[in-house]
Amino acid sequence: MTTPRTPKIPYGGDYNPEQWPEAVMDDDHRLFTRAGIDTLTVGVFTWSLTQPAPDTYDFTVLDRILDRAAAEGRRVCLATGTAALPPWLAKRHPEVNRTDFEGRRHRYGQRHNFCPSSPAYRAHATELASRLAERYAHHPALLAWHVNNEYGGACYCGLCAEAFRAWLRDRHGTLDALNDAWCTAFWSHRYTDWDQIEPPNALTEHWRGPDHTAFQGITLDYSRFTTDALLGCFLAEKEVIRAHDPDTPVTTNFMGAFRPLDYHRWAPHLDFASWDNYPPPDAPPTRPALAHDLMRGLKDGAPFWLMEQTPSTTACRDVNPLRRPGELRLATFQAIAHGADAALYFQMRASRGACEKYHGAVIGHAGRDDTRVFGEATELGQELAALGDRTLGARTPARTALLFDWDSWWSLEISDGPSRLVKYPDVVHAHYRAAREAGADVDVIPQTADLTPYDVVLAPALHMVKGDLAARLEAVAERGGTVLTTFLSGRVDEHDRAFLTDVPGPLAPLMGVRVDEWDARPPEFAQPVPELRSEARLVFEIVRPRGAEPVATYGTDFYAGTPAVTRNRFGAGEGWYVATALDQPGVDEVVRRILTRHELLGPYAGHPAVETATRVAPDGTRLFFLLNHACEPARLTAHATATDLLTGKRVDRGQPLVLDPYGVVVLQ
Amino acid sequence: MTTPRTPKIPYGGDYNPEQWPEAVMDDDHRLFTRAGIDTLTVGVFTWSLTQPAPDTYDFTVLDRILDRAAAEGRRVCLATGTAALPPWLAKRHPEVNRTDFEGRRHRYGQRHNFCPSSPAYRAHATELASRLAERYAHHPALLAWHVNNEYGGACYCGLCAEAFRAWLRDRHGTLDALNDAWCTAFWSHRYTDWDQIEPPNALTEHWRGPDHTAFQGITLDYSRFTTDALLGCFLAEKEVIRAHDPDTPVTTNFMGAFRPLDYHRWAPHLDFASWDNYPPPDAPPTRPALAHDLMRGLKDGAPFWLMEQTPSTTACRDVNPLRRPGELRLATFQAIAHGADAALYFQMRASRGACEKYHGAVIGHAGRDDTRVFGEATELGQELAALGDRTLGARTPARTALLFDWDSWWSLEISDGPSRLVKYPDVVHAHYRAAREAGADVDVIPQTADLTPYDVVLAPALHMVKGDLAARLEAVAERGGTVLTTFLSGRVDEHDRAFLTDVPGPLAPLMGVRVDEWDARPPEFAQPVPELRSEARLVFEIVRPRGAEPVATYGTDFYAGTPAVTRNRFGAGEGWYVATALDQPGVDEVVRRILTRHELLGPYAGHPAVETATRVAPDGTRLFFLLNHACEPARLTAHATATDLLTGKRVDRGQPLVLDPYGVVVLQ
């Protein structure tokens, strides 16, 4: 099963008319029609309404919403609504509430508040999902199932302790194997009974917080367990939906590069991927782009849904800037350029109360249609209507892959030493950004993915190396490709045990280097890397070339003159090793040299504010997106003769091609 | 009943001879006489001494203190001593200890440590107060009753949960009404039984701390409940005092602009207001002035008592600077200028041990009378003696009002979005400071106050608008007055629900503007407002004038040229809207334009370091205070011919009038 089939990009978003008097719904649909809204996400937080008591279900409101949507010709992405407990359930079964990292059983409040191991939660949630599926499986408005919402967080209660022990038995088989995996000989931790194992938290192995653990093995396994426990909740709901509805695609909304859950473990179980895009205020455009590509990589390049974005502002941050005119449109086309087949908002109408009342909405509290935001949403609706199905189902023909690995993320950031300041997403993003700004399309893929389609494989901060990955990376180089990895890669096995060989462990032969020691320094210290006109920071591995040649060297300290970057010939290809956290210009230079070798530099690589992306439609049409992220016009020279899908204007190769501030062109 | 009647300003403060050998009391009274000390606050923390066991009361020490005071001709402000539990009560009734925001039941310690909902606490505290009242009602030293001490903090225990539910029933009547008020349709919170409601804290609706709540409605109601629960404790004690003593005025010491308690809900129940003034080290003098005026506003302009200030240093801060020579005198006359009819210290003699041993005192550990601090206290005592009754009972003839509203404070600061960085007291203070430094006397009043006496009403950051306030503000303008409000005003109703109209909601007609959207930016971003030669920060509402005329505009970004400040003619008056957090010069300029319109600029508005204040004595005498807050002399030209009450010197209008550094003149 795959992404829902639609005649055009679904446009709309979260819609909660249960928060309003019934009469408001008339207004809503009038405004939806005006703005070209055709898709509504419904029921995300209606549990307490739909099931007001243990034995009482009441679908009146949902019926009304779905029937009205159908009558208006709109489609519904129907949520099971199990992400926020109803008060009665929390009161009746206190164990459905989570126990937090500090070991405190919560009472009732907020959302994402259920223990994934609680049988009472599981039973009630699946029963609700089942009844919804039974009732709406064949509703004409139904377009997709939306299970729960933004799964995340962890629970540390007794039920989870039990479930964790069962999960560990499954994974390790015997206590001897577990003791070996976790290195329990260290600090007298040899377990002699499964019952002795407690969830790792502030009352057990942790200090200062979730990243500081005495035993990386148990903490890592608890992250995996939590991923699987929440996935179990999803699968239970999906199963009962399938029992009533074999056809409608099922998803749940992800959150991009979200550390708590390894989405790669979830990916096979979703019919299609979807996610909520709330980039941090000052993030460069490659941050959401990386998340888009990560989401696209979940289902092997299949299009995904942009399930949420704000039309104007968020509310949850300390400071919530406003999207300037044009930014919403640009962000939406960026999503499409990276593989989105839907463009949905949170939210259609502003909440009246509670913590999201200042979160942006297509329709504000006053219900007006003459606001700037409503105007921009309407214009975008018209553009998407005009675009029709021309981007639907298109795929990205990337020849560059970037490995993204939750296990490496976790193991790197829960490690004591060499530096708490190295952040996995920052290292990954620096390399992704370099490739993207150079004009390369990039697939962001799990480390288990097939690497044969790629000329270039970037594997930054690949702290953990598992299975046959090293061999598959060597095969890339063997056949002429280029593999890049960095400092703090190839350090640990699947249990976070150091490899008992030279660093970078299984990657050493491909990289042709040996690392015995590494320096770490505070962030204000900058190490010059003169050959790249770059500065490096945080961690400085001291590289002894073992076949590799230096590309760039450290400029100061006792390791001055030793390599900061190396290149190793391997088969017909190359292995590049970046031994330190180069600044962005340094990473740019390294990655561009690699891309140049494979003729993967884009035509507008000289314009870093202009993002480009290619999608190939099912009929083979090649769409080339140009996105100007600057608030100045971009003055380019057309690299090919083509037609802009959005305006119908033709540009001739070699002629001036001007992009407006925040402008978008889709060349065909 | 009103402020205690005294022949002069009561002078003295907290006195705890129970901490010392009996012989020290002789020394104390010798020094008191020398320093002109005539009033002692007694018994604030003597519960464990007065009632050493459940059934044992022992008034020996209090008898001794009061009898000696009477013998020396001094008066006593007698505390009920119920602000700190005795150890036996905490051990015998563990539920009298508070459960904190983190959900942890405390054991025994500190002070302000009682659960306000605990029947055991209530019974023991009122029994103690009753016995004290019975014993001392007719004691010749008794001048006033001081119930408890610095009420504050909150409890989240099961007893409070029960009491909260009862309070909610009272307030909302039905669960339907409560669900509607709190918008519980959001995040599946529809309550179906009162028992499902839990106090909002770290185990329920909150994350990151008390300001981050999923449901503003419940958090707001808990602040109101806490205010009322502690008020209930006060009222219970007052009631038993009144049973024995119908005449002596009763107070409790407040803490100025203290967020946890809505003092306006308390004000009707106090016979007179009193407060403890500990301004932060680098606060401008308008900070304590604002608090003084807020306290004076509690009882409709009646004089209050300055119950505590330090003669030299505090101890509780990370850094505790010393009051420089003259600062104590200046601060004391500032209090009097703003309506204080008493000048009391914490404390008379320095504690020997525990956490306040380094808090300043009139008499230090060595018991000397030749220290600088004792000397300044003595000189001040002489001045107050010479002043006699001339300031007692005087009132402030302000024509400018500033609305101060705890509900707006709470709702603004627990809001998600647009900016966590906006602090209610800062916005209020900026406007207060502007008016004060321009020479206007200002009444700081609740939003329910009668507005008819005022020409100018400043209503900054009036996030919540309730009842007929908008109409009363319109009436001010209608009759020719000026009303100012700012960004983030007129946003929510009494339940923190957004108004379903254009921003600023009920204030929109008076302001003649409409706001659809607002930008928020980090504090390092400054938005120029050229017409005011000012910079704005944090929040930038985008104003569409609907009748109003722009006074000043934004200088940059896509909303450059749109109004930052507007003026709207309304009836015979005006509504001014300030759409952003202007810097102090910007606020000054706006407020001075308004004051100028009403001829409210003071004669020394050009000397910002010179504070002026007017008080009108009961016999109609007009006293004009000049306070020089600079460490340089202030060289003024006398605006009128008058006599300085402190020196007896006459100044003629138009002649030089020089104020010493930290100098004070009281012109009559």
Add this chain to the structure above:
Amino acid sequence: MTTPRTPKIPYGGDYNPEQWPEAVMDDDHRLFTRAGIDTLTVGVFTWSLTQPAPDTYDFTVLDRILDRAAAEGRRVCLATGTAALPPWLAKRHPEVNRTDFEGRRHRYGQRHNFCPSSPAYRAHATELASRLAERYAHHPALLAWHVNNEYGGACYCGLCAEAFRAWLRDRHGTLDALNDAWCTAFWSHRYTDWDQIEPPNALTEHWRGPDHTAFQGITLDYSRFTTDALLGCFLAEKEVIRAHDPDTPVTTNFMGAFRPLDYHRWAPHLDFASWDNYPPPDAPPTRPALAHDLMRGLKDGAPFWLMEQTPSTTACRDVNPLRRPGELRLATFQAIAHGADAALYFQMRASRGACEKYHGAVIGHAGRDDTRVFGEATELGQELAALGDRTLGARTPARTALLFDWDSWWSLEISDGPSRLVKYPDVVHAHYRAAREAGADVDVIPQTADLTPYDVVLAPALHMVKGDLAARLEAVAERGGTVLTTFLSGRVDEHDRAFLTDVPGPLAPLMGVRVDEWDARPPEFAQPVPELRSEARLVFEIVRPRGAEPVATYGTDFYAGTPAVTRNRFGAGEGWYVATALDQPGVDEVVRRILTRHELLGPYAGHPAVETATRVAPDGTRLFFLLNHACEPARLTAHATATDLLTGKRVDRGQPLVLDPYGVVVLQ
């Protein structure tokens, strides 16, 4: 009993072969031989291995390790292994786990995780120690007993509450005495039953953390109780060891200037002192030097063991820099110069997993002998072998003493006011550094120590003055010596009660000053002290000389011109008072004037990067260490004719003496 007798400096460190396959041990010993490793610390965390179940002991692995060591001619420092609980014990007796400062009972995890008051822990730990002693008392490899590991932390459980009350009865005798000592009349805390007393923590007397307490008395006593409770654990193990082994010296590894435990209370009970040296990354070399001298002072100047240091990097810090070439050797000789008779590492081989896997080791994960670190360790091994016994048993002939007092540390840092920013170790270090960089050997001693050997006694920040200390300090001056003390000295008695006399209390006569008041300012404020070309910060006491003469004065504020430093003639000597936190140049100037008076300036006082230290061997040989802490060569002129023990080279007085970067010379 004393430091173990050895033919040369024991060289080696923590060795945990139980973490590795048996075969690795062969490699280890091959490498040990190569590097000159002769001493291994064994069994520190083997409890779960040695006692896998309540009734099962298994010494197979320890036998193997010790037998092999003996076979290879190496000696063992054998740990009792009681610092980290085995999982079964924590599960079976949950009360052995600690209850933390927040009042939370921990489950199982980490290390240093036992409640010192738990009978179950005590019984199991001593039984284990007893069996180890029985088994290995006469093992040929045994060199020393190492009880537990890095004792520290505190527990706040019910068992500790009981033990605390018993400890208090012992200390105070009666509740009246305790009430008096703690000043419980403050805040209604008068206790009427011992059971009312709770451990001071976040649920009782504390807010914001361990330094913020309502009652200094109880918090201070809890620190003393914790010191004694953990000491009780040590003594119980030592006792059972002694029962089987009357001869082998017993130690436990300390942590230098470690605030939680008053090592002076422990010192008499250790046969010899030992400690783990992990100086913070940017600490000047006088920081570890101070710790060395403090450790040497524990046993009245007897040599101690350097039990741990890293050969390369730590792992536990946010940023873990690498020891540069030469730094390890320099740090090792610094330890020897200050009295170390052993040079041990943590650790011999890098942990494979868990939180110390990136902590440096002599042998890395790859097991190589051609790394830089292994190379430096080997060269150092050769130097130590060549040095033989020539430094063993040597003592430091210091004429300068620095008082180091845990009670003053605690009382100063838990005090409310005048400034939370004053840190005891910083004030102490500034004065120590001044003396050391001027070339004086310094004994760091408890306040109870005999002061007769010293010409100069530095007593900075001596907040608490107990017993006859003031008289003994006066005696130093009386006979011609110099005593220095500083701001915030002489403030409180043994119960943290302020002295009821002029500041600095019992030190006032010696200092000839009187202090009535003190200013405190934020750290960005600098007060010039022109006579010393210095700036002062944080706290500024206002000194009234009472016999003393000003040495330097404050440059600004209302106390400009009053003394910042004074000198008082007293008998044949002097008392110096430093009334503020001078910067280092200011402290240097003051201390050098004092040292000059006693002709204690060293020959290289003009070279602050060159540390000097003298040791006198048992045979009277005088060894003079020169340590160059700079990365530049130090070009000196020899002050005497002598031979370098390390190279055998002779230098003549007046001839150039060049020290390499990080270079060491030991002149005989």
